Amino acid sequence: MAEKPEEPKKTVRLPKGNTEPIGDAGLNELALNTNFTTEYLTELQGRQGSLNYQKMAKSDTQTGMILSVYKNPIKSANWTIPDVDDATDSEKKAIEICRDWFFERYEVDFYSQLSGILSCLEYGFSAFEQYYRLVQYSGGKYFMPVLEQRMQTSIENIYPDKGIVQQITIKRGLVDIPMDNMVFFTLNRSGMDYRGEPILRNGYSAWKNKNYYEQNLGMGINRNAAGVPHMEIPEGTDPESDDYIATESLLKNMTMHENAYMITPKGYTFLLHESKFKPKEVMDVIQAYDTMIAVSTLSQFMLLGQGDKGGAYALSRDQSDLFLDALNYIVYFIEKCFHRQIIIPFLNINFGDSVDASKVRLRGLNLNKKAGNELADVLMKLTPQGYITPTIDDEITLRKNLEMPDLSENQIQKRRAKEEEEEPVKQEINVDNIKLAENRNDERKKILDREIKNIHDVMKANLYLIKDKFVADIRKTMNKGSVEIKGLRSIEISSTKYRTALEKKLAWLANMGWNRAKKQAKKNNVKLSEEIIKMAEDFNPQNLTDKELKEYILNEATLLTDDQVQSMSSRAIATASSGPIKGLSVNQTIANVEKVIEDFIEGQKVSTGAGLAVVGSINFGEAKFNKQISDKLWGYRFVAVDDNNTTQICSSYSGKTFSVDSIEMSDAAPPLHPNCRSHLEPIYKTSEEKPEIDDYVPPPSIRKQKSVY
Structure with a gap:
């Protein structure tokens, strides 16, 4: 049988190029x-x-x-x-x-x-x-x-x-x-x-331009209220003369307050020109930039109810x-x-x-x-801001998303007819009431910043003292050959001195809160009994006559010291036990232990604890005093420290009012989160008429931002 002829071999060509990139x-x-x-x-x-x-x-x-x-x-x-x-x-x-x-x-x-x-x-x-x-x-x-x-x-x-x-x-x-x-x-x-x-x-460009117009809005409102100062001076006055320079300086530095006045020499006539500034036009520009930010970031979803469309698009x-x-x-x-x-x-x-x-x-x-569910929350959150005006079409789609029963045709027709009758109402922004209790708020911010630093220093100083003895005991234990976690955990750590020092500091802060609330009540013409005045005037926590205040201070100091010392020791023991496993000497391991402890002491947990301790103690002291005069209060107003660090949950609550002893007020009582500086301001019956009480409950997405209970 003849052999099958051998097929010619095919040449495989690789694509032209290199095994390494050139560009x-x-x-x-x-x-x-x-x-x-x-x-x-x-x-x-x-x-x-x-x-x-x-x-x-x-x-x-x-x-x-x-x-x-x-x-x-x-x-x-x-x-x-x-x-x-x-x-x-x-x-x-x-x-x-x-x-x-x-x-x-x-x-x-x-x-x-x-x-x-x-x-x-x-x-x-x-x-x-x-x-x-x-x-x-x-x-x-x-x-x-x-x-x-x-x-x-x-x-x-x-x-x-x-x-x-x-x-x-x-x-x-x-x-x-x-x-x-x-x-x-x-x-x-x-x-x-x-x-x-x-x-x-x-959205960056729109945000940057919006900031510019917001700054101009603030300056414009200030200028609109004060007017443009004008001084007519005697003809021939030398611009280099002392009088001319003093007049120019006076006009540049002029501010308005309750005691504003001016004395001018003969020949000098002072006038205030009324500003033609129109805040509404600037607000319209700001709102337009808000729309641009929303559109650029959330596309069609955030376009609902924006601009001049009057209502919402169907979702x-x-x-x-x-x-x-x-x-x-x-x-x-x-x-x-x-x-x-x-x-x-x-x-x-x-x-x-x-x-x-x-x-x-x-x-x-x-x-x-x-x-x-979040879609429902989004509608709920955007509605009061004026960004969305929900319609029946939004509800129909929302019901489908949440697998809820459909509306009947009759219900839909009635709702559509009602929407056609109603004109959408735009929310007006009250530029005269942007901040609440501004002077007291600024003072409070300074006090909090100062006391948080003081308490933070106290915490660090005591933890460093504990650290020195603890590290020495770890070294002694390791030199004996014990490197297991069980043996290291048997090392005793005493935090009694730290807890006692913290108790006194927190009691002092609680008394500060009590006394600030008492001083504010007197300023608002609230008559106080002798018993109320003397209730908490003792800086030793063991001698505080208010039982709840005493229990709060002792409990807070114990929780803080135990938590910090336990966290510090756990990290140190974990580092110490892993050192020999990694082949490190005792000296190398101890150096790592010291670094871990120092990082903890200088870290976020201790600084956050200081902030919560200060705000919590001052707020609790104020709350305990105000509870004694609850019959003289309409309720409370939530006040947030207004700066770039203000959180969304505090901004949401800011300005809202609560009735005395309401469940909603208890839920809103600061601190709400680490580094919270907000507080509840009493609304005195002696100082103002009864306001409309909100007893505000924020949307779920805002409420779950609360992390301190």
Whole structure:
């Protein structure tokens, strides 16, 4: 049989090119200090850009509202690491360990961590430094990932080519962090620009112009009230003469107050020209810029009821789906980044190839229904602001989203007829009542800032004293050969002196609050009994005659000292026990322990505790005094310290009134969150007529921002 002829061999040609790239992301000639950014505005590049986005997100109510519209549905999704049906034993264990670590054992609550991740919406990126901690699980030891956020405003430079991130730290100045240690959540990344592009980017120009007009509005209102000063001087007056210079200085520095007057020499005639400033026209411009910010950021969803349309557009299925698609994209983006940068490295370190990484995933579940609930909350929140005028069409779509029963045709027709009869009413802004109790509020802010610093210093001084003895005892225990957690935990720590010192300080603050409330009551002509006047005049907490005030001070001091000392000791013991495992000497381990303790003492937990202790003690002292004269009060008015640090929940409550002893007032009683400086101002029957009482209850998305109970 003849052999089959051999087929000619085919030549396989590779595409022309190299195994290494020749080009890069491309030069941006408008870039400042770095060629990796795609941003053309220098004010939005690098760290300066993050600072500007921070101002935009924190100081503007419209921007804050837009961000909450995006963030709240995502936060309210059911986040978990779910089980899978076909998982092996190793995979089941990996899922269990991951879920327990991130949602139960990790010292930072997952949803707090999620808030940090979601800050990429306003900054374009969020950054975390990742390192590993040795943790014991059911007989085995695992290296568990620890994520610590690095604030966007502290990131000086990102050099992908060098593999480093430069951060401005609190204590050590500028440091280089290897990019391998960093986890980035970057929105809309182009090329090598790790800072990305935030959802606020297209609204920046409108926000900047709006700020300009708001400043002009304030100056215009002031000028409108005071008029334009004019001085007619004798003809021939030398511009270099003392009289001319003094007159010019007088006009430049003229201010209006209750005792304003002017004495002029003969020949000098003083006049005030009435200003032709029209606040409404400026307010219209500001409102137009608000609309631009909303439209650029939330597209059709926020266009509802905007501009001169009178009513709301129908919240159609297409618009709802568009909003939901955006939310789902962000959830998927977080899931993917978390999986690639955190879960996969964890699995590789601890399980090698025995686990299929695709089965261990972070998931944000049930977003659709949660988003429907948030949609209702959005309508509720935007309605009083005047951005949305809900219509029957909005309700129809909302009912579908929430799977509620449909309205009957008869109900729909009646509602449509009623809407046609009613003219939409625009909410008027009272420019004369922007701030409440302004002088007292400014004074209070100064007192709080001063006392928070004092209490913070007291806390740090006492914790450093505890630290010195504690570290010495750890060294002594380790030198004896005991390095296990059980042995280290047996070291006794005494916080009695610290607690006693804090009790006296808090009692002094509570008395300050009591006395400030008493002084204010006297100013408002409230007659006080001798018993009330002397009720709390003792700075020793053990001798306070008001039982509830005494219990509050002793309880607060105990909780604060125990919490701080326990947190400090837990971190120190964890560091001490892991040192020998890593092969460190006793001296090296002790050095690490001292650093961990010092970082804790100088860190956020202690400073936050100082703020809460001061505000809580002063407010409680005021509340206890005012309770004695409740029959002389109409109720209380919520007053927030009005500056760039004012939170959304305090802004929401600001100006609202509450009846005495109402449930709503108890829920609104500050402090509402760490660093809260708000308070409840009494409304005296002797000073004003009975106001309209709000007993305000904020929307759920605002209420859940309360973190102090």
